[in-house]
Amino acid sequence: MYQIIRQKRKTVSIHIDDNMNIIIKVPQYLKTSEVNRFIREHHSWIKKRVEQASQHKVENDWRLTGRVLYLGEYRVICRVTDPCNEGEIVLETDQLIIKAKDVEDQAEAERLIEQFFKRQAQIILTKLTDYYVGLLGVSYNKITIRKQKTRWGSCSSKGNISYNVKLLCAPDKMIAYVVLHEVMHLKHFNHGQVFWQEIRQIMPDYKERMNYFKQFGQDFML
Ligand SMILES: [Zn+2]
Structure with a gap:
């Protein structure tokens, strides 16, 4: 199934969601005939990507x-x-x-x-957040648990922290990196040099933990 989404953008992007739908994002004013031509020209590439995605699902989806x-x-x-x-x-x-x-x-x-993972996430991530909040002497407003595709966490300027429920697939040592990262944003609302310096002081092996998510994150399916 193709799903064409027109939006403000300059290039065409294709991705396959967890239900094997092919999502094609195209520039708002690209003619339908142009879109169709693009799909025709990339047909074998799209087919290959769908095969890869379904293989990945067969290997990682608990269902x-x-x-x-x-x-x-x-x-x-x-x-x-x-x-x-x-x-x-x-x-x-x-x-x-x-x-x-x-x-x-x-x-x-x-x-x-889903309910089990969300409840456990709330407990485990709150505990970890409270630990790092105490360590850094900062404060936050609230924690929200969401199911997201690739984003592991975020922190708003109002002090609202959001975590991806899929984090619970990872070992707690790895989860701790994401929590420290978001809590550090309560102190530094950017990814400047000082931000990373202070992360390193607390967690010297933070880069390895960060890479863990790059390497295995796509295998987390809930
Ligand atoms: Zn960040």
């Missing part, structure tokens, strides 16, 4: 693999039918157990997994 990354470890997803259970997720060492009235209800399973 297909039956296992999910949680704090850097794969947990096998088990389903237990329990007529008395309103629906919950129980975390065991190497398992994530979905307990529900009807465990075959996929939409319910997805809702429970």
